[in-house]
Amino acid sequence: MRADAQRNRERLIEVAHAVFKERGLDAPLDEVARRAGVGPGTLYRHFPTREALHEAIMATWIEEVAAHVEKAMATEGGCREKLLAWFEEYVSLLTRHQGAAAKITASLGCQDSPLRTKCQTYADANESVLTEMAEHGVLREGVDNLDVCRLLGGVATMADHSSLEAKDVRPMLDVIANGVLKN
Amino acid sequence: MRADAQRNRERLIEVAHAVFKERGLDAPLDEVARRAGVGPGTLYRHFPTREALHEAIMATWIEEVAAHVEKAMATEGGCREKLLAWFEEYVSLLTRHQGAAAKITASLGCQDSPLRTKCQTYADANESVLTEMAEHGVLREGVDNLDVCRLLGGVATMADHSSLEAKDVRPMLDVIANGVLKN
DNA sequence: CAGTGAAGCGGAGGAAGCCTCCGCTTGATG
DNA sequence: CATCAAGCGGAGGCTTCCTCCGCTTCACTG
Secondary structure, eight states, X not given: OOHHHHHHHHHHHHHHHHHHHHHOTTSOHHHHHHHHTSOHHHHHHHOSSHHHHHHHHHHHXXXXXXXXXXXXXXXXXXXXXXXXXHHHHHHHHHTSSTTHHHHHHHTSSOTTOTTHHHHHHHHHHHHHHHHHHHHTTOBOTTOOHHHHHHHHHHHHHHHHHXXXXXXXXXXXXXXXXXXXXXX | OOHHHHHHHHHHHHHHHXXXXXXXXXXXXXXXXXXXXXOHHHHHHHOSSHHHHHHHHHHHHHHHHHHHHXXXXXXXXXXXXXXXXXXXXXXXXXXXXXXXXXXXXXXXXXXXXTTHHHHHHXXXXXXXXXXXXXXXXXXXXXXXXXXXXXXXXXXXXXXXXXXXXXXXXXXXXXXXXXXHBOO
């Protein structure tokens, strides 16, 4: 790739990050191009679809997911506290950008989504936590990772749409934790 | 209201119902106007915002909600079966039109949404079921109606976005039921 | 029944966003 | 330096939104 093309690409990702943060993942792409100082054609050559741009942006988050799992699992207390801490991290990771939770979770089941690799990282992270719970014998039988991811995605989407704070989200996560753990 | 205006209004609601059913709640309003045989100005005079039109359409569903509660509560089996039957009704009522679940649930907490009266009906229906569960002593302490509505709204939204069938939704509802009931 | 005024109608059209196409520019290479 | 493909910009066609305003039609009155 030519050096100027490389520069433009990086600049586009940087600007898109800011624009999406301000106005959500549905923000006008023409504005991303304008603020990056390139023509729309250039944007669409680098990122043929909106999803391609989303994917490029999320690449930076993905690296952090593992760290968030560890952080949650280091929480003081028993399995329930650890699980809830992780659920909170999960929701918070999904709601970084307006509109992200719904988009990411929607692509969970579908093989050909451009976001598939991203959402798979989230699903894998959740699975690792559930597995650890199972090893401690606190997980109910028949709890499926995909279902839990979708439940959390649903909570995150509601939090996104209604601008909920952590204290409003917590009781929903409590219900899910109760539903997932033996007691 | 003049007779012709009344006719147009009814026709618009009828056509909007069909268009939204085919193409989701985000379908172009100009097409609603075109198919109703009126100018866009007429549509926007009767329904100044998209939400106003949504509200008019949902008015017809609202009458049915009570019947669905009764239907679910008549299910064979114990409290758990009744609750799950109601959860399934709830999700199915929310996913009649593409995009409805997210919109309705988003307006749950906010007083000034044009959909407030509609979503309140759903919330009231759910509350009546939860109250009955509480009277049978099977409900956990501290379970809040709004939280359960949001959880179900989240499930419905995920079902909508991922085109899930009842059999895919059921396990998520199981988790919520476990989380809400004593056991 | 005709006249009148207001209620209501239609659709042109500006604005915003999407995305493509193509002529021009520029970086890489010999 | 010369060459030329890779890459760029932005004009512009398309769709959808929503408003504005001149014309039509209804309802009411004498």
